[in-house]
Amino acid sequence: MQKAGATRLREFYRRHNVRSAECIEQRVALLARARPLCTDRALLSPAALELARLVDLLETGARHITAYDQAIAEAFAVHPKATLFATLPGAGPVLAPRLLTLFGERLERYPDAASLQKYAGVAPVCERSQGRV
Known part of the structure; x- marks a missing residue:
């Protein structure tokens, strides 16, 4: 530096x-x-090689993530319900395809918000356990 x-x-x-x-x-x-904390070449040389290996892995992973993002964007763009999800408030190019995946093609499965909450496991529980007094 x-x-x-x-x-x-x-x-x-x-x-x-x-x-x-x-x-x-x-x-x-x-x-x-x-x-520097250390100037010993016996320690620094292998560490530099390891760092180069890790950077290569990160770059490879980033390329694959970019390819996935592109494939998702292309598939979403041609989906018949894409417009519905893309126009939801706050649903941008990342969230809209995720929402479409969550809901799926059969929107009638969730006639109201409560049914989706129950499916996702986030519905409020109104029952109380019967404890002994």
Whole structure:
């Protein structure tokens, strides 16, 4: 991080939504004073290899998630009930397909909100247990 320089660090923090100039300056100053905990190459070399492996896994996972997102968006766009779910208040491109999946194609299964709550297991329970006194 020290090799990146103060200007690049400030730019990084701004790009990642750190808006407080004071906070950015504190972080830049902290990083300027930072010292490595370990300089032993026998420990650092394998750790660097492991880090590279993990970054590769994250990048691969991100590509697959993007492919899933694209497939979901395409399938949702051509579904006959997509408009119904896409126009629900607060249902954007992520929530609308999930709602369609939750309800399914047979909306008559849930004639009212209570029936969906019961199916999902979140309906309020009005019965009380009969305890001994």
